[in-house]
Amino acid sequence: MDFAPSAKAADLHKRVSEFIATEIDPVEESYHRELRAQDNPWQVLPIIEELKAKARAAGLWNLFLPETLSNTDYAPLAELMGRSGIAPEIFNCNAPDTGNMEVLLKYGSPEQQKTWLEPLLEGKIRSGFGMTEPAVASSDATNMESRVVADGEDVVINGRKWFTTGVGHPNCAFIIFMGLTDPEADRHRRHTMVIVPIDIPGVTIERMLPVFGMHDEPYGHGEVSFTDVRVPAANVIAGLGRGFEIAQGRLGPGRIHHCMRAIGLAEKSLELACRRATTRTAFGKPLVNLGGNRERIAKARIAIDQARLLVLYTAWLLDTQGVGAALSQVSQIKALVPNMAIEIIDMAIQLHGGAGLTDDFPLAAAYAGMRSLRLADGPDEVHLGVVSRIELGKYKVGH
Structure with a gap:
């Protein structure tokens, strides 16, 4: 490779x-x-x-x-x-x-x-993605209760989504909404994705959700209700019942993007930590020479480089062998990288003292973002479950 x-x-x-x-x-x-x-x-x-x-x-x-x-x-x-x-x-x-x-x-x-x-x-509009729901355990997407029901030349949408990323942006024009269409179908053929313009009757942004008190303006994560929302059937993406197929096609490359951005954030945090630790003194010494900070910095460097190599390997697998060959690795990076970044950001916050908790530095927002990423696109436990299932499958161990 x-x-x-x-x-x-x-x-x-x-x-x-x-x-x-x-x-x-x-x-x-x-x-x-x-x-x-x-x-x-x-x-x-x-x-x-x-x-x-x-x-x-x-x-x-x-x-x-x-x-x-x-x-x-x-x-x-x-x-x-x-x-x-x-x-x-x-x-x-x-x-x-x-x-x-x-x-x-x-x-x-x-x-x-x-x-x-x-x-x-062209960058003229922005968009949102509505999948997670407040009333069910959304770590299992088959729990989804929101409905997309065919009605003649239209589909009718009802439900409530939250952590719908991007809906706070003033240029957000539509949401890709995923909902239940046929409860009796195979569990991965029950759901549908549909394009829902954000400004049509029945779509209401109920509130923008804070994460550790931050709203990530002007993007944000919203709780959105859909009440008898009617859109043309032409807005259905690929056909009724193909929501899970589309979701899986979307998430492989998307997780590469998330994880590499997270590695960039970890690099930035390590850079800030090193600058702080080498320019501030306490008890007569630079911070870097106190309390095992040199070892922490060394371990951070190793952790970032390890994570980057695993993500690049996963990207290479996707490019050369397709999503099927990279299922374990895609879940590995999603479980690994946000946790790695959180540890490094936390170290950087500690080296900045109280300032690290404020918005004078980007560290508190970085921490909130990475802690959110441990849940977004599937929580750690779901991805670790995928990795273990694939690994144990080599030894014919049952579910």
């Missing part, structure tokens, strides 16, 4: 890195400060559109698309973007839009692609 980037990917890595260093890093701190100062932080500040225009003009746009780069080539770029809270949107590579774009690219009809995919690819 070869993880060396292609010539195209190496060039893009250099250009993305330079763009972040020269265009994003100098303004990001002031951007977050200005956004927090707004009476209504659920808005797009002008600097975001300015940076998006610059990135697109530079050809640094939609880099996640399989027609642009392989998973292996894109992964290091996702790592670079993960160091920043705004870089993914600047390059039009932010979740859940990347996953939604991949769904529409792979499963969408020509009409769906023209109406919804093209504006997403």
